[in-house]
Amino acid sequence: MQPLHWMHASSRRKIRCKENTTMIATLHSPKVAGVLEHLFADAAKVDHEELAPFQAMSRADRDAVFASMKDDYRTFYRKMNRAYLPVSAEFGRFLYVLARTRDAKTIVEFGTSFGISTIHLAAALRDNGGGRLVTTEFEPTKTERARKNLTDAGLVDLVEFRDGDALETLRDGVGAPIDLLLLDGAKPLYMPLLERLVSHLAPGAVVAADNAKDSPELVAHLRNPANGYVSLSIPWDGDDNEVAVRA
Numbered sequence: 001m002q003p004l005h006w007m008h009a010s011s012r013r014k015i016r017c018k019e020n021t022t023m024i025a026t027l028h029s030p031k032v033a034g035v036l037e038h039l040f041a042d043a044a045k046v047d048h049e050e051l052a053p054f055q056a057m058s059r060a061d062r063d064a065v066f067a068s069m070k071d072d073y074r075t076f077y078r079k080m081n082r083a084y085l086p087v088s089a090e091f092g093r094f095l096y097v098l099a100r101t102r103d104a105k106t107i108v109e110f111g112t113s114f115g116i117s118t119i120h121l122a123a124a125l126r127d128n129g130g131g132r133l134v135t136t137e138f139e140p141t142k143t144e145r146a147r148k149n150l151t152d153a154g155l156v157d158l159v160e161f162r163d164g165d166a167l168e169t170l171r172d173g174v175g176a177p178i179d180l181l182l183l184d185g186a187k188p189l190y191m192p193l194l195e196r197l198v199s200h201l202a203p204g205a206v207v208a209a210d211n212a213k214d215s216p217e218l219v220a221h222l223r224n225p226a227n228g229y230v231s232l233s234i235p236w237d238g239d240d241n242e243v244a245v246r247a
């Protein structure tokens with residue numbers, strides 16, 4: 001192609017105009033932004049009520065509940081099946097940015113809930129020109145709500161919902177190299193799930209974990225250079241989100 005300075009000034013102006021045409025990101029489209037605004041507002045209200053009993057507990061009792069989760073995470077999440085427990089708006093936007101910069105085509109999410117993080121990631125897939133997001137959840141009523149929310153956001157065609165325990169539903173990967181893995185389900189499963197999926201990660205894949213401090217073994221694993229990642233915590237939400245890239 002001819003360098004720009006060889007062209008007549010008016011042609012150069014036209015080309016610049018075309019280049020400057022602003023495309024609104026799917027995440028900021030009225031439809032997606034509207035659904036997210038509604039979901040984040042509802043999450044704030046519902047989770048305030050659902051988490052109240054935990055907030056009223058002493059630190060020791062709360063720690064005991066989380067410790068019991070190690071053996072029986074199913075009971076904990078059954079009790080929490082009305083709660084959203086979503087990623088923060090900032091982390092959600094960051095997930096969108098990660099998926100865009102990685103040009104992700106295949107994304108796996110552990111922990112769908114009502115689909116707030118799913119919407120952020122699916123919006124990135126749309127802007128990447130398409131792809132597939134496999135998300136998994138073991139509370140069937142949550143999957144139904146998530147499917148509706150993704151439909152309302154106009155993104156459901158990009159999402160495959162897998163019902164059941166992630167240790168089973170993701171056991172054999174997703175049939176394609178994974179560009180981005182989001183861990184946001186039961187914390188005791190972060191490490192076993194990563195071990196299960198590591199051979200399915202694409203070179204340069206991103207691994208992101210919400211509430212990573214609740215899985216110190218995952219953080220230690222990702223931060224150990226011998227395991228082939230470069231990893232750090234993201235400085236919001238109390239440094240509780242870990243993001244790593246696989247060498």
Ligand SMILES: C[S@@+](CC[C@H](N)C(=O)[O-])C[C@H]1O[C@@H](n2cnc3c(N)ncnc32)[C@H](O)[C@@H]1O
Nearest residue numbers: 085086087111113116117137138165166185186
């Ligand atoms: C923190 S919430 C996910 C929030 C969601 N990523 C969002 O941003 O809206 C965790 C979800 O993972 C689900 N979950 C926990 N352990 C699971 C497992 N082993 N398999 C499938 N789903 C699981 C819970 O039922 C819960 O809905």
